[in-house]
Amino acid sequence: MKSEKLLDAFNYVEDQYLELVEIPSQKRISLKKKAVVLIAAVVCISILSVTAIAKLPSVFQYLMQLDPQDAPLYEAAEEANKDWEPEPVELPQLKEADLVISQKYYNGKTVLLGLDVKAVEGDPVIGFEPDELLLKQIQAFGETPPAEATPEAYDEIPYPRYARSMAASLRRNLTPDQYKKVQKCMEKTGHCCVVSQNVFVGDHILVNGTDMMATYDVEQNAYAGITEGSTPAGEAIRLEPLPENAQNQQEVTVQLNIKSSLTYWYLDTDGHAYRYYGHTDAAPARITIINSEKQ
Numbered sequence: 001m002k003s004e005k006l007l008d009a010f011n012y013v014e015d016q017y018l019e020l021v022e023i024p025s026q027k028r029i030s031l032k033k034k035a036v037v038l039i040a041a042v043v044c045i046s047i048l049s050v051t052a053i054a055k056l057p058s059v060f061q062y063l064m065q066l067d068p069q070d071a072p073l074y075e076a077a078e079e080a081n082k083d084w085e086p087e088p089v090e091l092p093q094l095k096e097a098d099l100v101i102s103q104k105y106y107n108g109k110t111v112l113l114g115l116d117v118k119a120v121e122g123d124p125v126i127g128f129e130p131d132e133l134l135l136k137q138i139q140a141f142g143e144t145p146p147a148e149a150t151p152e153a154y155d156e157i158p159y160p161r162y163a164r165s166m167a168a169s170l171r172r173n174l175t176p177d178q179y180k181k182v183q184k185c186m187e188k189t190g191h192c193c194v195v196s197q198n199v200f201v202g203d204h205i206l207v208n209g210t211d212m213m214a215t216y217d218v219e220q221n222a223y224a225g226i227t228e229g230s231t232p233a234g235e236a237i238r239l240e241p242l243p244e245n246a247q248n249q250q251e252v253t254v255q256l257n258i259k260s261s262l263t264y265w266y267l268d269t270d271g272h273a274y275r276y277y278g279h280t281d282a283a284p285a286r287i288t289i290i291n292s293e294k295q
Contacts, residue, residue: 059114060078063231064078076107078103081104084104086101092283097119097260098199099258105289106251106289107292108249108293109242109248110240111239111246111252116234116235124178126181126185128194130193138276139266144275159186159267162272190268191268192266192267193264202259206255207243212225213226249291252288254289259281261281262277
């Protein structure tokens with residue numbers, strides 16, 4: 001399936017991109033429920049070199065480079081969006097979330113979306129002091145085991161056990177100034193709690209009222225009709241195959257399930273480390289897309 005090939009391409013370049021590029025702190029500290037992957041830096045550089053005079057590449061332009069086999073599809077989508085202006089989507093039930101549809105495309109068979117979804121308040125809170133009840137909830141979630149890391153990732157990190165690994169993760173995800181605040185917090189109090197606001201596209205994407213989660217493939221352990229990933233220009237979503245009631249229509253309505261939650265990172269100088277996901281709020285975002293082939 002073409003969407004599976006695109007997902008394979010996203011997965012193949014994830015490690016290279018993370019190693020070569022400094023990811024903005026809020027992009028990297030944000031933890032989605034589904035795997036989100038990033039395009040290789042070499043792709044970004046090659047495109048930027050030929051478009052330096054023009055505006056930055058769009059999501060669909062990045063996909064052309066990532067998935068050459070389907071380049072005609074992305075070229076058609078890019079052409080259909082040449083006069084399109086990014087459209088903010090109001091989320092009155094989720095005021096802490098900011099959603100902008102940068103591109104959208106439907107040809108009767110496939111839906112493509114380029115979007116930017118983020119927290120309104122993007123910077124993490126460092127040195128948050130949870131009350132007794134919240135601290136018990138954080139600790140009850142269980143200690144976070146060390147992530148795989150090279151020895152260099154732990155250089156100059158004095159904390160033992162699990163806290164060493166979490167500190168290394170925070171150092172990679174936070175800006176240098178933010179990480180210095182973590183160090184000072186640890187020195188002053190013997191512990192530190194970092195809170196990040198995470199906004200993401202959740203499960204249950206609907207197309208003309210049909211849940212795309214119905215396309216779950218047990219063997220592939222994935223939703224056959226949903227491909228998601230991240231590019232430097234924003235999030236990319238490809239929906240294909242579409243349910244019967246969404247094929248070859250004059251237009252379709254896509255409903256995204258936008259979610260927002262808090263993540264608590266708690267570590268202390270004794271070596272304990274906990275990562276706890278707080279309450280998740282959700283709100284629907286409806287997007288209508290006209291069939292480009294029938295205009």
